[in-house]
Amino acid sequence: METFKKTALKAAELSAKKLINIYNNFERSSIKMKSSHEIITSADLLSEKIIISEIKKNFPKHHILSEETGDNNKKSDYLWIIDPIDGTTNFSMKNPLWAISIALAYKNEIILGVVFAPILKEVYVAQKNKGSFLNNKKIKVSKIKGEKVLNTFCHGSKTENIKKAIKYYNKQKLNNFDCRQLGSASIELAYVACGRIESITIPGAHSWDVAAGALIVKEANGKVSDFKNKNWDLSSKDIIASNGLVHQQIIDTVKNL
Known part of the structure; x- marks a missing residue:
């Protein structure tokens, strides 16, 4: 290794x-x-x-x-x-x-x-x-939950994924959860792992964008799943990576995107 x-x-x-x-x-x-x-x-x-x-x-x-x-x-x-x-x-x-x-x-x-x-x-x-x-x-993920949470999002290049990402952003903002887009999925995943942010959500994620970062989050005691809360793997089309404490709230938010 x-x-x-x-x-x-x-x-x-x-x-x-x-x-x-x-x-x-x-x-x-x-x-x-x-x-x-x-x-x-x-x-x-x-x-x-x-x-x-x-x-x-x-x-x-x-x-x-x-x-x-x-x-x-x-x-x-x-x-x-x-x-x-x-x-x-x-x-x-x-x-x-x-x-x-x-x-x-x-x-x-x-x-x-x-x-x-x-x-x-x-x-x-x-x-x-x-x-x-x-x-x-x-490094370890953060222990933050509630109104202090900082979520990020990204999206694949297809129009349907862009629309999902915009809907996700709108829902989180209306739920009074901060939500940003930093423009680099691997950095956002790394930021989840080291506790700078609480989550990254990506509809239409490509494996090359997230494979390394997904393991980094997992090994930092974070949680990584698809939008149905099944463990993320290389065949998954979407990804949520979080500190675990905010994961269910995000799963609930993406249900009807």
Whole structure:
């Protein structure tokens, strides 16, 4: 397991070095539209190339799933799940809330999660049954509930998921629960894990956006489920990650989105 962790961290660090330089000199005019609601930059593709190269160098037979291109070796029990830049829009705006997300699954169960936010200088790491850490210090979810709760939300690129997210936001605000959108699912998951916020809710979640962060929340004593309160896994279409204390309120809120 330590070899997997070292590989993921090195891949993230190599990518981060390149991305920081690009970020500091980025021109928004260079972005391209991947869909009507998603953008892509040359930085995404470069980051992906660096990460995949490092993984393949150490584990050439492993399968890789990445947001941009990925790999097709589906014979392996090991699956690396990558988002080379989670929060590309933030990146393009010189907003520091973006991260590199790398997870490893064995037989469809996440066993390693790394979320590296280079501008924030924060590295979140979790291994199955070994806890979650921020810059090598153990972290836990918050114990906050009630009116002091801070919820966040995100959504997939499909119009139906955007509508669900807006309905969720409206319901929570009308229930007097604060609700924000930070623009990076992996950072929001990491923030749940370290107790900065109480939840993140995502209709239409992609596995590459949330796989690493989901394990980080779980290992920090949080709860992660789909919208029907079933345990989240790689086949789930939606995700709720919370400190556990606010989970049922969110489940009740998303029932009729």
